[in-house]
Amino acid sequence: MTTTGDRVRIAAVSDLHCTRTSRGAFQPMFQQIVGEADVLLLCGDLTDHGLPEEAQVLAHELAGVKIPMLGVFGNHDYHSGHVAEVEHILEATGLKILDGDDCEVHGVGFAGVKGFGGGFGRHTLEAWGEDAIKKFVYEAVEEALKLEKALARLHSSRRVAVLHYAPVQATVEGEPPAIFPFLGSSRLEEPINRYGVSAVFHGHAHHGSPEGKTMAGIPVYNVALSLMRQEMGDRPPFRILELPAEPSGNGAAHTACSTAAGIHSGETVTAG
Ligand SMILES: [Fe+2]
Numbered sequence: 001m002t003t004t005g006d007r008v009r010i011a012a013v014s015d016l017h018c019t020r021t022s023r024g025a026f027q028p029m030f031q032q033i034v035g036e037a038d039v040l041l042l043c044g045d046l047t048d049h050g051l052p053e054e055a056q057v058l059a060h061e062l063a064g065v066k067i068p069m070l071g072v073f074g075n076h077d078y079h080s081g082h083v084a085e086v087e088h089i090l091e092a093t094g095l096k097i098l099d100g101d102d103c104e105v106h107g108v109g110f111a112g113v114k115g116f117g118g119g120f121g122r123h124t125l126e127a128w129g130e131d132a133i134k135k136f137v138y139e140a141v142e143e144a145l146k147l148e149k150a151l152a153r154l155h156s157s158r159r160v161a162v163l164h165y166a167p168v169q170a171t172v173e174g175e176p177p178a179i180f181p182f183l184g185s186s187r188l189e190e191p192i193n194r195y196g197v198s199a200v201f202h203g204h205a206h207h208g209s210p211e212g213k214t215m216a217g218i219p220v221y222n223v224a225l226s227l228m229r230q231e232m233g234d235r236p237p238f239r240i241l242e243l244p245a246e247p248s249g250n251g252a253a254h255t256a257c258s259t260a261a262g263i264h265s266g267e268t269v270t271a272g
């Protein structure tokens, strides 16, 4: 079996910021994850500068991970303008990058977007004034719409949102308040509440807080690696969440993904 019977174990970590010199740095953690989880989520800033050479190093680190892997990109992954090449290198390892896409694994639905900034609650930036401000706000609005569409396509009763930016202020608390508007946006929270997701994972706020809730009480987990190292103490620096599994006939991890453009892939992944 790939799951522990009636549970799916979801491991999540973010902000690896893999560099050219990171070879060997993440393999021990990934080996532990393979032993303890059925699905791995990587919540952005996978590379430090979005360089193909960094992606090659991370691909080497991920080579032994034979459980389904889903991820989103973070702002760092876009920095050098090679995001398509970085995605190509990482997807060759089996990691599926979600950008408004959705996947079902063991009957649990995952919807992923990078997200964007803009601030929280009544301090949310509005699309008013200069075009530059409007463009900034529209990026957040579009990311929230992509998340909504991906959630709408999921048929599973158990849904998980995978983000890089935070959808609530609670999990960026700990960072300087002056940078909260650059760490996430409440615009991401609305579809999460409306579709009643089971949990949200994000990163980006390296010095934020590990747990929060949306206005509807949905748990939100900040899984930035540096924060996990600080919070987990002697335990390995990733979070594991268990959700009820859909009964599976043969024990294999059926992964079915789709995009706004239609069915992307449906494959059976043999867990290792
Ligand atoms: Fe980061």
Ligand SMILES: [Fe+2]
Pocket (backbone or CB within 6 Å): 045, 074, 075, 076, 164, 203, 204, 205
């Ligand atoms: Fe980031």
